[in-house]
Each structure stands twice: as structure tokens, then as C-alpha cells.
Amino acid sequence: MYRSIDLFAGIGGIRKGFEKAFGNEIKTVFVSEWDENAKKTYKANYKQDEFEIAGDITQIKEEEVPPFDICLAGFPCQAFSLAGKRMGFDDDYKGMCRGTLFQDVVRICDGHKPKVIFCENVKGLTIHDNGRTFKVIKRAFEQIGYIVYDQVLNSKDFGVPQNRERIYIVAFRNDIDSKDFRFPIGTCSDTCIRDIMERDVVSVKYYLSTAYMDTLRKHKERHKAKGNGFGYEIRDLFGQAGAIVCGGMGRERNLIIDNRLIDFTPVTHIKGEVNREGIRKMTPREWARLQGFPDEYKLILADTHLYKQFGNTVTVTVIEAIAKEIRRVLEHDTGK
Template sequence: MNWDSFRFIDLFAGIGGIRLGFESVGGHCVFSSEFDEAACATYEANFGEHPAGDITKIDAEDIPDFDILLGGFPCQAFSIIGKKEGFANETCGTLFFDIERILKEKKPPAFMLENVRNLVAHDGGNTFKIIKEHLEALGYNVYAKVLNALDYGVPQKRERIIIVGFLNDVKFQFPLPVEAEKRKSLVDILETKVDKKYYVKDAIRVSRLSRLKDKNYPKPYISHENMAGTVTPHPYSSALRAGASANYILINDERRPTERELLRLQGFPETYKIVVPYGQIKKQTGNSVAVPMICAVAKEIIKSLKDYDEMEKKQHGTETKITRFKTTYNANLVSAKYLSERTCE
């Protein structure tokens, strides 16, 4: 098949960070699902469609046919900061099995899942073992690796496990880190003129500076406060967190990041629309993915699928037979303007 133009579904879509990565390599979204209404408002403003709601209530047969399933399934049940309940968390922990249900029914050629780094270690590794076994039982060859967004061009240390699977015997390698000169620094993403509303009160600033581990750290820096109250400066942001306090990360211990800076820390394009209050953008970026990292993974997935098809064609003298179904989607939902800016450069 022609992997220069393929169809995907965007589950647990959030504000569309994973979607951006796969649109940049020729993908067309035919279905999206998101439960949070504020995230849906942001998604609709930027993609022209309101995601379907609770995926647990949607029958797989009602989902259009597609080539790749994408899902950043909720991580709270597995995160270090959260309670680490895993599958015991009835709200978030069992949502993986809805992914399994859809994969079993639709059998797409490939999938990509994203979650927190701690998924690998949760319950002594048993949680990830169960997930991998269930995916392999469906006939998928599964690859998994923890990647750091810092290695793919954004000034944010954000480690996430990426799980990739293929129905056929596709050979896959995760993307290498980008060259240092292609990585953005804090200087590249910080705004020069910032409204005074982002600056913290003097008492907060003095308190933070008094607990700063390195008081001579060169500016600009972003400091973050850990659970013990220690304040550490870095030339990059620590991982954005949806539920963190308002002052979890501060720029130069003076102010909070602006909405646009939060989006830039995740690699979203400058044209991305902001339609919700600050608190929601903070939550949404904290729940999102680093777009350049997903771009890099998407490139490797499509390259691997193309290489496999080419190998099959050479060996058997014909193109690989992958059943394709007629799917109707509104091409207007994917604007040329956005596609031109959502590249994996």
C-alpha cells in the first residue's frame, strides 16, 4: 500500500499532540476520542472536529477502518507522582483493554502507544509484561523503549515509554537523538515581553531563591521544586505536569511560563490556537506529548512499513496485500497550512 498517505485513529487524543506527529508524515485522522471537555474544545479549535467521547462506550465496529492506531492512554494510574495503582485504578488503569478491544476487532497493520516511563517498572515490571503479552497475543510484533523529549529538540526533560507494534514481521528501530545544533534552547522558546500577571509575588520569589541549590546559575533557567521542597535550576524544563502547583516550575524564579511558552516546551506550532484559560492550558500541556519526539517516531514507523513492503515486493514479485477499506473523512479537517508547519524537522 502507499504509506505516503494513510489513515489513523487518535485515541485519548488530549489536545492532538500525537495527531500532529502523524499528520506530518502523511497521515489522515479518521476518528478521534477524548473524554475531557476542555481538551475537546482545544482540539476542535485546532482541528475542526469535536472528538467522540468516552471510548469505553464506543463499539469498535462503529469506528472507521484505519491503518494505524494511536493512543496516549491515561498515565495517572502508572505515574511516579500519582498513586501508582495500575490496573487496580478502575478509572484509568483499565483503559488499555479498550485499546486491546479495538485492535482485536479492527486488526490495523500498526499501532503506537505512549505512557509514562514508570509503566516499565510498575508492579515489578508485571504491568508492562501483561500489556506486551496481550498485544503479542493479537499477533503483533512489539517494540518498546523509553525516550526523552530532550533528545528530540525541545528544552524539556520528559521521559516516556513508546510502544510500537506491527502485524507483519516489520523490522523497526527507534529514532536516534537529533544533533545538538538542531535542539532548541530556552532562549529559543521564551517570550521577550511578558505580562506582569505571570510574575509571582515577592514573597514567593524570595522563598524560592532562598532554597535554590545554585544561586549563581546563569540565566535563563527554569527551576522546579520537588516534593521535598528543594529548588533546582536547569537550562531546560523538567517534565510538565498536569496536576502540579502553579509555581512548580518558574523561569528565573521570577515568573510562570506563558501559555505559548508551555506549548513551545512541548513543540507545538506557533499557529496552534489557545482557546481555554491558563489553568487548562497548563493541565493540557502537562498531559500532552512532545510533538517533535512523536514526529521522529512516526517517521521511523512509516519508513519501516515502506521497507517491509518493498522487501515483500522484491521477494514475491508483487506488492504486499493489505486489505484496505473505503473510509470517508472530511479532508477539510486537515488544513494545508497546518500540515506545512507540522514537519519533523
């Protein structure tokens, strides 16, 4: 039985991928997440936990975390700003990473020395501050006794129709034979948006109003005149979605045409009327499917929260594929 901790847990996407890969051989023993709405979704889907979700990780001492073998950490990308005196990359992680949430991952793992550390972040992390930030991260893990592997993978290659590139970091403790570790190669890139659409006609509330469509078109035209490509986008049902994000144009960049609606009577207050072109937002369940979450995953909150949560979370199918490779190395190393 491998014991895992889930830091910056969000709604439990990384945990879900590892549980699918390890099955009954993994048990989560500690969870940390500060966002109250994310906690509600997490608790609804992981009711069997025998502990409360911890809050601010910066206030948690290493000794308050129970022993663990695997650290899962989707640390926030916006936390990065290289602090300290920037003395170069021979400086230790405490000097280079002060004030970042990443430091708390290193701090806790330094205290417990788990077999594996797994992290996920935005692709842009690799080039932040001309690549220095990413070097600091890898160097920090090396300094506390780990061999670090990293790879950019795209969700669309792992069975979901979403073009989403992310950086994945896997660090094995030095005494574990990890030389045969390889990141998985995606072999399932033929799924399309139609595959994840709701089977039944969705509520009229997801269909855009004529007034809002007019606003989106004018917005796009203004940016087009300036020579950039900002604005709404209607996706081909036989194609793939762009990366879903929690704010800004996240939903409007992934509109679809669904002509199954018959009753155009609004159920919310809108300007104008419901458009007759069949243009709608994807539903939260469709976003969950874009991220590889199974349909039994419970969505208990209002749509506004769910869009934010699924835009922020990870793609479960990618995590599962990487976790299977991690499990293979661990079982080979321990003789299982």
C-alpha cells in the first residue's frame, strides 16, 4: 500500500488519476486545499477520507503531515517570483524560492523523503524568467535527494478532445532505480467534441442570447482590426476544444453549435432573445469530460464555480498514464 498526500488538491484531479492507475494499492493520508468551494467538490467525491482537509499549506509544519510515499502537488503557477539575492543556481532552495508556494512542497518532502514527487503546471512555467524558475524547481528537488524527469504532454493525445499542453514533473528519490522511467506516449488522439457532448438536450440557459452574440461579434471585429485573434470561437464538433480556462474568454472560446433545442423560452433574465443558430456554451459536465473525469464524479455546486474548478484542474487521463509508469518503476524497484 502506497501512502499519498494531495497538496494544492483543488477538486482532486491528480488523486483521481493516481487512484485509477494504482487501484487499491494507494491510500491518501493527507489533503491540503484552501479554496472553500473546491473543498466542497472534493468532499462530495472523496467521502471515505478519515481526516479533514487542511487549509493554508504555509501554516502546516512538516511534522503535522503523516508519513507518505508519494507527494501529489499541482502547485499554483501564479505563485512564482524568484526571491532572495539571485546568487545563481548553486544557492539552496530556501534562498532561491522564498515566498513561493513551491517552497512548501520542497519543505514537506525534504522532511519526509517520499519515494516519488509528482507535479503539474502550465507549459509556460518552463520559460518563466527565461527558464530560470524551472531550473530552480528542478535544482531544489535534486538538492533534497531526487532524480528529476520532466515532459510537456498534450491532453488531446490521451483520449480527450482538448488541446491542452502542460508540464509534468516526476522526481524519484535517489535510492530508487528509476533509469527506466519514461513518460507515456499518447496514442489516442482521435476523440472529438461530439464524443463528449451531453446525450440529452441541454437547458436553454446554455444558449447565448442574441444581444450577447452581438457583443461577442463586435469584440472580435475590434481585435481583428488590430491584427490579433482574440474573441469567441465556435468549435467544430468533429474537432477538438481549445484549452479550457477558468476566467476571461474560457467558455466563449469553446462555443459549439447544437441544434437540438426546441423550446427557446429563456429561463434566466437575458437581453434580446435566445439565438436561433444553435450556439451554446459547453456544460460543466462536458468540461468535466474534456478533463477526463468520469460521469460518476459529482458536480454539486453552481455552474460558475464548476467552470472555474474544471478550468483549473488537471486532465485525469494524462495523470493516469503517467502514474502507471511511476507504478511500474516502483514495483520493479521493490520487487513486487
